[in-house]
Amino acid sequence: MATKKVIAICKAGGQFVTKKDGSLAYANGDANGDAYAIDIDHNTSMTDFMSELAEKFEFSWEAMTLKYFLPGNKKTLITISKDKDFKRMISFSADAPNVEVFVLPKEANARNVSNMPASRSSGTTASEAVVPEVSGGDVVLGGDDDDDMITDDFGMDLVIIPDESSSLPCNFVLTDEKQHLKAAQQWENTITGVDQRFNSFIEFRDALHKYSIAHGFTYKYKKNDSHRVSVKCKAVGCPWRITASRLSTTQLICIKKMNPRHTCERAVVKAGYRATKGWIGSIIKEKLKAFPDYKPKDIAGDIKREYGIELNYSQAWRAKEIAREQLQGSYKEAYSQLPFFCEKIKETNPGSVATFTTKEDSSFHRLFISFYASISGFTRGCRPLLFLESAVLNSKYQGVMLVATAPDAEDGVFPVAFAVVDAESEENWVWFLENLKLALADPRRITFVADFQNGLKNALPLVFGEEHYHAYCLRHLAEKLNMDLKAQFSHEARRFMLNDFYAAAYAARPEGYYQSLENIKNISPDAYAWVIESKPHHWANALFEGERYNHMNSTFGLDFYSWVSETHELPITQMIDEMRAKLMQSIYTRQVQSREWVTTLTPSNEEKLQKEVELAKSLQVQQSHNSLYEVHGESINVVDIDQCDCDCKQWRLTGLPCSHAVAVVNCIIEKSPFDYCSRYFTVESHRLTYAESINPVPNGMLMMTTTAVEEPPVEGVVVSVTPPPTRRTPGRPKSKLVEPIDMIKRQLQCSKCKGLGHNKKTCKAVSEV
Structure with missing residues (x-):
């Protein structure tokens, strides 16, 4: 080869x-x-x-x-x-x-x-001058294994220690602590001696700082004020000294005295000496920009290798935070920009809602955003179906994002509104829903798929009234059932109950629902009582009066939550603008995509309907009375074509005619199955959903602060906004949302007696003699 x-x-x-x-x-x-x-x-x-x-x-x-x-x-x-x-x-x-x-x-x-x-x-x-700088492993001086050594120009042996976690073969680092590291060599002449001049004391101190790193020594100030800076080597007995003061009749700073001789043993600078988090941050910010996941332990390693400064983990972590702030802007300034930012959203995207509130001390409390493109898209093209969910923000000042999303005609995620609040509570949900109701002004009866806890159970009827529907999120309900029964029943018993609970929820007809409930009752009357008390008319398909198109969980918008996880560490105005940009791109992409569709229904719904059309070919139809038809196949089903209903209930649950309905429609002259599909599944509705675009907020606007705007404050708007008092607690935050628990697991079956819930080692069956 x-x-x-x-x-x-x-x-x-x-x-x-x-x-x-x-x-x-x-x-x-x-x-x-x-x-x-x-x-x-x-x-x-x-x-x-x-x-x-x-x-x-x-x-x-x-x-x-x-x-x-x-x-x-x-x-x-x-x-x-x-x-x-x-x-x-x-x-x-x-x-x-x-x-x-x-x-x-x-x-x-x-x-x-x-x-x-x-x-x-x-x-x-x-x-x-020839020390390699490849990341991935280490090289140390000495060693006597010729197979794993290379020799530089001057006979110095370098032992290669491979790093299996790296994509590169190895990393080369000389272990002699007295060496001058290449990254710092450029600073060796930042201080040249007496009569050297600087524009300010800040410039002089910065030059001194770099000089000490390049030459590997530590120093301390004898005098440090606005008139004179006098510094000595920190090592006891070392004669190195330097003094700088203002040059007479000028603003220049001049070195007046300097003893350049060192008698100390210079070595690697220890634990962050003069390595303020701001200084380290300024060094690493470009690399952090290219690699957002730059880890503190890697920062500490790079700083030691390149500058000879040792940092512990917390120092490196704080330096990363400073670098992030240097790149992204100040968190504090971002809060002060909120009034200006909200006004600019409404100015660049007319019809949008952008509002916030503060607490009595002017600290941030809540922010609500809904772009006009989202409002228009929901009211004109989406089903009257909204999913409510929350996501914890692991930003510097924490908080929670409340989100309302809707499904488009292709069941794609369409964000309608979102808010940043200090905590998930009934009060904050009420505030969010009130703003959502005002923004949408939608006369339709909306079905909300949401958790029944954390204040939503009371907040929804309080704001939207009883004429709208609250479908309990099945995942949250199942998790609570599992936890409440954990102490009373074995894992196997709970698994059976959860299977029956899901079967009861998805059952389209009442008889299927009641049969599943009876199965739960046979396992445990207490579990049966729990299910009855959970208000099944809020979650069981057979009993629910609204239309949720077989969407059972509020976690519909997981794609949107991935946007949150990518932006939650940004300052608040940048976080919102990043999400605006992602939503803008998503809308544009789907606009372009739908232009190529030539069918009546969107592609996925066209496929679903065609499957029902194929199934309908084997069915026999008999008219019973007026709009009632009897359809014979593996079973007998009654279809009311005028009421768009079949006793299999799939038509009502999905919004697309079932095979029984399609068989009836095929018998009606001048009618097509497309005439009986929900309009929300058509290409026209999809295009209406994405008809409006989101406009950018110019970057320059985000950099301005409210203090720079010399205009009288708008009535009802607090001009001064400060960060919330709550800060992120110590420890590493979770990097992503916790996935739903997998509660339906494979049965454990004994290979000896074929029984469930145990294996052959714990089998108690009597062996046959």
Whole structure:
């Protein structure tokens, strides 16, 4: 089997120079250097490769050193010293079009590295200039296993310790704590000596901070005020000193005295010395922007490796929070922007509702948002069906998001309104529902699928009255039943009861519902009493008077909750705007998607109806009386075509005619099954749902604060909003919503007696003699 060829572009006659960003560039000599291309693969030996290079460049191959860069890393040269290194280079470069190999005479190695600018090489040794910086493992000095070692230009042995969790082969770190780490070398000359000038004391302190890190020592202030800064090395007896003060008749700061000599043993800076969380945050923010899941332990490791500063976990975590705030904006300022932000939502999206309340001390209390596109889409195209759910926010100031979502014609999630409140309570649900009712102004009788706890049981009838319907979320109800019976019954008994409970809920006809209840009663009269007291007319299909289209759980909008989990750590205005952007994109995507549909019903409903049409072909229809028809198949069903009802109840439950109804319709001249489908499943309704678009709120508007708006406050709007008093508690927050428990598990069956609820080891059946 042939192996992939790699083109090795071999260069000689030049030298390396260091750029400002710390990367290395290969500069050709006066004769423009030489270049030579060789195709190599895993069958190529290092001996053959070097022999060809020796012939081409006229070097003695024993006097040559080969080096190359890892893909994507121009700061570190890797040395090829044996065949194993050569094979690694081929593997690392397998996905690249080529690999550059630099041919250097061994005696010139030290000279080539020392050609780096003084700002980079001062105070460093040659070995420090070639320490690889690949993530994934560790390399330590010493070691005596030749198979796992590489040798740098200066004879220093580096032992490779692979890291199986990394996608890269290994990480190289010198364990000599006295070395100057490459990331800090650029700061070695931030302090040059007496007469050096700075624009401010802040600039001087920052330069001093970087200088101490680059040179690996700690310091303390003897004097630090608006006139003079005097600093000494923290090590006892060390003579290093520096003093800076304001230059007479100017605003400039000048170094007046400096003793640059150290007698202390400088080493890795311990536990966050001078590494304020703000300073570390400013260093890591770019990496955090590229990798939002940048972990505190990785931050601490990178800071130690690159700057020689040791951080504990909490220091790294706080630095990450600061960096996040530097990238995303201040949480505190975001709350102060709320009045302005709400006004801009209503200005850029006319007809939208954006309102908030504060507590007596002006701290944030509640925020309600419903965009006009959502309001219009629900009232014009969606079924009168809303799912109410809550999601905990693991943001800096915590809180809970209350959400109202609706299903579109394809049963896709259509967010209608959401709110951020301090806690899930009856009071907050009432406030949310009152704003929702005002926003929708929908005359239809709405069915709400929602939990029966956390205040919703009382809040819904209080706001919407008894003319609307409250369908209890079956998942929440089943979880409560399981917990309430846990202490009284075995797992197996509860499993049977929950099976029967679900069967009772989904039963379309009363006889199926009552049979399931009787099964529960046979297991336990107490469980039967619990089910009866749970108000089955709120959750059983056979008894429920509203229309919920067979949607039994309030967790319909799980896709929307994934949006929440992606944005909940942002400041509040940015979180809302990110969700607005996601909703805007979702609406646009579905607008474009529906333009291609040419059927009467949406694709999934068209498919469902066609299945019923196929089943109807085998049925026989007899007219009974006026609009009543008798349909014969495996059973006999009565269809009332005028009332759009069949005694199988599937038509009423789903909104699409069942096979019995389709068989009757086929017997009626000039009628089609499409005429008896709910209008909410048509392509037209789907397009009406997504007819309106959400407009962006310009980014510049979010950066302005209310204090910058010199206008009289709008009546009813509190201009000053401060963060809520509640902050996130210590400990790692949950990263995602808890999934519903799996309460229906496979039966445990004994292989000996075939009984349920035990295995053969615990079987008590009497063995046959």
